[in-house]
Amino acid sequence: MTRKVFVKDVPIGGGSPIAIQSMTITVPSDVKGTIDQIERLKAAGCHIVRIAVPDLEEAKFVGEIIRRTDMPIVADIHFDYRIAIECIKSGIHKIRFNPGNIGSRKNVEYLVKCAKEHGVPIRVGVNSGSIEKEFADRPFTAAQKLCESALKHVRLLEEFSFYDTVISVKSSSVITTIEAYEYISKLADYPLHVGVTEAGPYEFAIVKSAIGIGALLAKGIGDTIRVSITGDPVREVKAAQNILKALGKMPHPEIVSCPSCGRCNYDLEGFVGKVQKILEGVDKDIKVAIMGCVVNGPGEAKDADIGIAGGSGRAAIFKKGRVVKSVSQKQALDEFIKELKSLL
Ligand code: SF4
Secondary structure: OOOOEEEOOEEEOOOOOOEEEEEOOOOOOOHHHHHHHHHHHHHHOOOEEEEEOOOHHHHOOHHHHHHOOOOOEEEEOOOOHHHHHHHHHOOOOEEEEOHHHOOOHHHHHHHHHHHHHOOOOEEEEEEHHHOOHHHHOOOOOHHHHHHHHHHHHHHHHHHOOOOOEEEEEEOOOHHHHHHHHHHHHHHOOOOEEEOOOOOOOHHHHHHHHHHHHHHHHHOOOOOEEEOOOOOOOHHHHHHHHHHHHHOOOOOOEEEEEOOOOOOOOOOHHHHHHHHHHHHOOOOOOEEEEEEOOOOOHHHHOOOOOEEEEOOOOEEEEEEOOEEEEEEEOOOHHHHHHHHHHOOO
16 A cells, blocks of 8 residues: 655655546636636646746746646656745645756755645656666666656655655656656655556557556556547546546446347437536446336347336336336436436
8 A cells, every 4th residue: 555645735755546537738828718728728637747947036926826726736846946845835745856956965955845834745756767877877768767767766765754755657658657656666665656658649549558658557556647649638537537447446327228229119229428528527326227128128139227118119228127107208218317317
């Protein structure tokens, strides 16, 4: 079991539900644009949002962003520890930085002290582009180089008695990502932020993330996830949810519908689409069957919590395989939705 850290009120690790993260593609000085994107991510089901804070000038807008949303916000910082200090003083809930590019040991010490005083956790995020020079030339695998770099930084934080750490060791290679997280999960008990970095354009990014993140979560490795997709970040949240649902780590309604055949005499596909809309945003495990005919429908879908099977002129609504109502095909949709809603 990993340790638990809190990003505002969202726990990461220690057996907590897997938190979904995403990142805005705005700059903090575009406060309105950033808030709009944060709220869209929240509405889509995101739990924690990261914003890039490129310089001290941009850091000045972080406080206003935090005041205007109730979402936990993480600042992504590189190169200048003063940006992190400014963000912490502005009320940021977590910072992500790589001690390797933040300057001297003294700077790191000062930053860690400030984070500790404000109860702000730190993610040590190493990826293929930020491997420490001293490991780059060693006869290590790519995964080991990532992990040894991350562990060096984590140990540095420990030297300053800082333990509110989250680790990530992402690669754009799915295999390296899986190997790296497997490796580091054996050597550290800090919560792990899992993702495949720079996964690329939409369709391939989803496949890479589903394989990489999915393989790790299936083995019990990973406490918070970020799907990385080029473009609108809301799609990252939806993809992350689908990964969690596919692994049974997030409750969700499941629609089972038959492929339809010559026995079906109503618009099955249209019916499924309408029910799908009703179930959007529902976070409950419920199995809903929509079958083409009464001949095979109720029997084939007898494990469904609720189902409907069309007929010639009439449709049968059933629960756990037992027909509970017979309605005219005309009223089938309305009646079915009424019954369905009573279970949600
Ligand atoms: S449930 Fe009925 S309509 Fe659907 S595939 Fe089976 S036999 Fe055909």
